[in-house]
Structures are given as structure tokens and as C-alpha cells.
Amino acid sequence: MLVKDFITKEIPVLKSFDTGEYALTLMDDYKLKHLPVVSDNSFYYKGIISEKELLSHTDLSTNIGNLYLAEVPSVRLETHLFEVLTLITRNKLSILPVISDMDEYEGVVTREHLVDVCTDFFQADAPGSTIVLEVVPSDYSVTDIARIVESNNAHILSMQTHPEEKNGQLLITLKLDSEDASAVIRSFERFNYTVLWHFMENGLVDDIFQQRMNELIHYMNI
Structure with missing residues (x-):
């Protein structure tokens, strides 16, 4: 733009x-x-x-x-x-x-x-879901991330990266066109990606993932 x-x-x-x-x-x-x-x-x-x-x-x-x-x-x-x-x-x-x-x-x-x-540029208000991943910078691969997303019949509308100064990790924010990203989240988990946060209009995550989200929120509030 x-x-x-x-x-x-x-x-x-x-x-x-x-x-x-x-x-x-x-x-x-x-x-x-x-x-x-x-x-x-x-x-x-x-x-x-x-x-x-x-x-x-x-x-x-x-x-x-x-x-x-x-x-x-x-x-x-x-x-x-x-x-x-x-x-x-x-x-x-x-x-x-x-x-x-x-x-x-x-x-x-x-x-x-x-x-x-x-x-508008980052498709922030487009229908869909948002996922934040945490990866080691040396493990960052756009190809792998796109493959996991697309294997679950979803597509990446936008993707931004941000280095985390505290631990040296890389935060990756994905905006997807799917309003239910449950399958995508589970796939990231299977491939050992750390899913820090998500927002989606529809869909549920499993109990293990919800527990991890609760632990993360508790940690951030300390």
C-alpha cells in the first residue's frame, strides 16, 4: 500500500x-x-x-x-x-x-x-480468526506455517512477526480466513508449536489447550 x-x-x-x-x-x-x-x-x-x-x-x-x-x-x-x-x-x-x-x-x-x-492493510477487521505462535527464531518457517494452515482448509490473510525481548523468542501473529480455527490450533500443537493466544468467532479448543491458556493468563498477571 x-x-x-x-x-x-x-x-x-x-x-x-x-x-x-x-x-x-x-x-x-x-x-x-x-x-x-x-x-x-x-x-x-x-x-x-x-x-x-x-x-x-x-x-x-x-x-x-x-x-x-x-x-x-x-x-x-x-x-x-x-x-x-x-x-x-x-x-x-x-x-x-x-x-x-x-x-x-x-x-x-x-x-x-x-x-x-x-x-485495512493487516485485514484486522476481516471475518476469521487470530492465532499467536511463539517459536525459536531459527525454527521460523513461513512455508511450514502456511502448510499447516492450508492443510486444515484455511488460508492466511496476514502474518506479522515480533521479537520477544525477554526470552529471545519470535511471536507470530496470524489472521486466518476461517472463523473456526480449532483444527489449525490442534495441528500446530501436534507439530510442537507453542500457541500463546487465539481469538475465533466459532469453535472450541480442547481441555488441555484451555488449561494452558489459563496458565499463560495466570503467568502474565503475576
């Missing part, structure tokens, strides 16, 4: 003659911590102004052209979602400016809108 698929153009832009007071009013209206600034006579992108910078000045009637514009990264329309997530998170931004090859302002990606984008 590329920026051009989820760019937002409704966020207002500021120009150098706008005051700090006006900028803060817009930030409050749109629930943002940053706003883009463009040239007075064009849409050439100049930078962003932050709420923190504005609040550090006592005279908010000052034009923002006389204030510091943060030099934050910008992205192009062909930038991938993963890069957007990295830049917004790393720089603690409420917006990420989108510019053209000629450095003209195109719009922004907002942190809030990214939640909806990620929900």
Missing part, C-alpha cells in the same frame, strides 16, 4: 504571514500537534511548525515565518506504508508531509488515519 492510496488533503496549510495564535487554533480544531507550512505565493513545501515550538513563545501574534520550522522527513506519493509508519513513529509526528518530485506540497498522512489504514 502506497501513500497515494491514503493521502489526506483536508488538513489546512500555513503560510509565513499566519500568526502563532492562528496556527494553535487550527491545531486544536484538527486535534494535531503539527501543521505544514508552504511558501506564500505557491505550494512549495517549507517544513512544519509544532505545537511545542509555538507554546515556547510568549507573543503568539508573531508571524510563524519568524519562528523555527522543524526539518522533518517528507515522503512521496510512491512511498510504502511501512516507511510511513517508521518515520511517523521515529520522529513522533502527528502528520507526515507528502511532496511531489518538485518539492511541492501534496497533502499529509495523519497518525490518526494510519490506524484505519493499518486495519
Whole structure:
């Protein structure tokens, strides 16, 4: 998924003659911590102004052209979602400016809108079930996982991995198209996969698995 698929153009832009007071009013209206600034006579992108910078000045009637514009990264329309997530998170931004090859302002990606984008990208709200596995990183095999899932007449809609810092294990989150993942869970158990957590609309797990889930929840609550 590329920026051009989820760019937002409704966020207002500021120009150098706008005051700090006006900028803060817009930030409050749109629930943002940053706003883009463009040239007075064009849409050439100049930078962003932050709420923190504005609040550090006592005279908010000052034009923002006389204030510091943060030099934050910008992205192009062909930038991938993963890069957007990295830049917004790393720089603690409420917006990420989108510019053209000629450095003209195109719009922004907002942190809030990214939640909806990620929900769609990761198929989070699609009908189905979710399973979280824990594996040793050296044992991680996409082929084996897919084979187990598909052998039970299910398919993987999305899969994410996350390293567990405490024990060095790898957590694998699977979103499946099957609302009853009981058979898939039992197959993972047979192949010595540790199933940490699951959610499914229908189906039951056996007593042994339920006992292990209860033990895990108890352990997490200690």
C-alpha cells in the first residue's frame, strides 16, 4: 500500500504571514500537534511548525515565518506504508508531509488515519480468526506455517512477526480466513508449536489447550 492510496488533503496549510495564535487554533480544531507550512505565493513545501515550538513563545501574534520550522522527513506519493509508519513513529509526528518530485506540497498522512489504514492493510477487521505462535527464531518457517494452515482448509490473510525481548523468542501473529480455527490450533500443537493466544468467532479448543491458556493468563498477571 502506497501513500497515494491514503493521502489526506483536508488538513489546512500555513503560510509565513499566519500568526502563532492562528496556527494553535487550527491545531486544536484538527486535534494535531503539527501543521505544514508552504511558501506564500505557491505550494512549495517549507517544513512544519509544532505545537511545542509555538507554546515556547510568549507573543503568539508573531508571524510563524519568524519562528523555527522543524526539518522533518517528507515522503512521496510512491512511498510504502511501512516507511510511513517508521518515520511517523521515529520522529513522533502527528502528520507526515507528502511532496511531489518538485518539492511541492501534496497533502499529509495523519497518525490518526494510519490506524484505519493499518486495519485495512493487516485485514484486522476481516471475518476469521487470530492465532499467536511463539517459536525459536531459527525454527521460523513461513512455508511450514502456511502448510499447516492450508492443510486444515484455511488460508492466511496476514502474518506479522515480533521479537520477544525477554526470552529471545519470535511471536507470530496470524489472521486466518476461517472463523473456526480449532483444527489449525490442534495441528500446530501436534507439530510442537507453542500457541500463546487465539481469538475465533466459532469453535472450541480442547481441555488441555484451555488449561494452558489459563496458565499463560495466570503467568502474565503475576
